[in-house]
Amino acid sequence: xxxxxxxxxxxxxxxxTDQFLASLDKTLPQLKGSFRSIWMTDHFQWEGQPTFEAxxxxxxxxxRYPEFEVGPMVLGQSYRNPALLxxxxxxxxxxxxxxxxxxIGAGWKEDEYLAYDYPYPAPRVRVQQLEETLIILKxxxxxxxxxxxxxxHYRIKDAWCEPKPETKIPILVGGGGYTTMKHAAKYxxxxxxxxxxxxxxxxxxxxxxxxxxxxxxxxxTLRCSWFGRVAIGRTEDEAVARGLSRENKWTRDNxxxxxxxxxxxxxxxxxxxxxxxxxxxxxxxxxxxxxxxxTEEVIPAIDGA
Numbered sequence: 628x629x630x631x632x633x634x635x636x637x638x639x640x641x642x643x644t645d646q647f648l649a650s651l652d653k654t655l656p657q658l659k660g661s662f663r664s665i666w667m668t669d670h671f672q673w674e675g676q677p678t679f680e681a682x683x684x685x686x687x688x689x690x691r692y693p694e695f696e697v698g699p700m701v702l703g704q705s706y707r708n709p710a711l712l713x714x715x716x717x718x719x720x721x722x723x724x725x726x727x728x729x730x731i732g733a734g735w736k737e738d739e740y741l742a743y744d745y746p747y748p749a750p751r752v753r754v755q756q757l758e759e760t761l762i763i764l765k766x767x768x769x770x771x772x773x774x775x776x777x778x779x780h781y782r783i784k785d786a787w788c789e790p791k792p793e794t795k796i797p798i799l800v801g802g803g804g805y806t807t808m809k810h811a812a813k814y815x816x817x818x819x820x821x822x823x824x825x826x827x828x829x830x831x832x833x834x835x836x837x838x839x840x841x842x843x844x845x846x847x848t849l850r851c852s853w854f855g856r857v858a859i860g861r862t863e864d865e866a867v868a869r870g871l872s873r874e875n876k877w878t879r880d881n882x883x884x885x886x887x888x889x890x891x892x893x894x895x896x897x898x899x900x901x902x903x904x905x906x907x908x909x910x911x912x913x914x915x916x917x918x919x920x921x922t923e924e925v926i927p928a929i930d931g932a
Contacts, residue, residue: 666906
């Protein structure tokens with residue numbers, strides 16, 4: 628089965644908070660029954676553009692839209708103490724009725740680390756910290772009573788996480804680095820590789836499967852997902868124009884672009900290689916014609932294929 632999630636922008640246009648909320652209220656009812664989840668990026672700043680804090684948004688989404696699961700795409704692991712993060716996740720899991728997905732990565736956006744006075748260690752250290760965070764999360768969620776752990780970067784002593792999650796919190800690890808994917812193979816339920824064409828996705832997926840072989844894990848137990856943008860139109864020119872209307876890192880190489888048939892074929896190529904979860908920013912939403920092309924034409928074509 629192929630699942631779909633809606634990826635949100637980091638915040639509203641300047642001075643248009645109401646538009647951000649109105650867009651959600653118009654978009655999400657159209658996705659009910661076709662999309663499984665809503666995802667929010669975890670960043671603090673984008674060159675002065677309005678940028679919402681991820682956990683605040685996730686809490687709002689979980690309460691406002693009970694039909695959907697919610698998750699961050701993806702948390703910067705060093706922005707929050709790992710034990711506190713475990714308790715935050717367990718709390719939201721309980722209050723949402725089991726609809727939270729823990730998306731997490733090593734972190735990368737240097738300017739916001741420095742602006743907010745967070746240490747910004749070398750990539751090797753951040754990836755080590757990611758593994759220790761994953762260990763602490765699992766221990767806090769799964770072990771009875773107070774939890775202790777001593778790592779090279781993080782330490783907890785007699786830390787409580789109550790109530791424990793009654794429903795397992797799925798973990799999504801995002802990133803294409805060799806060691807990050809090793810951590811995904813060991814700890815995650817979903818692996819995500821964003822903004823990439825099919826070729827690089829398959830190359831990284833092959834590395835992931837070697838990691839799974841090394842630890843003796845069945846590849847069928849780890850879902851593979853893609854995160855990025857969709858620019859759809861009745862013609863290719865319309866789709867390209869729609870994509871170019873968005874000021875971001877959109878390109879024809881890192882997004883799905885074209886008519887509904889084109890996009891169904893592009894996504895189906897990923898599905899054939901084992902990708903079964905697409906988390907997408909639909910450029911042009913909440914326009915009903917745009918969303919309808921995806922939900923009424925692309926998704927049935929993928930399911931049929």
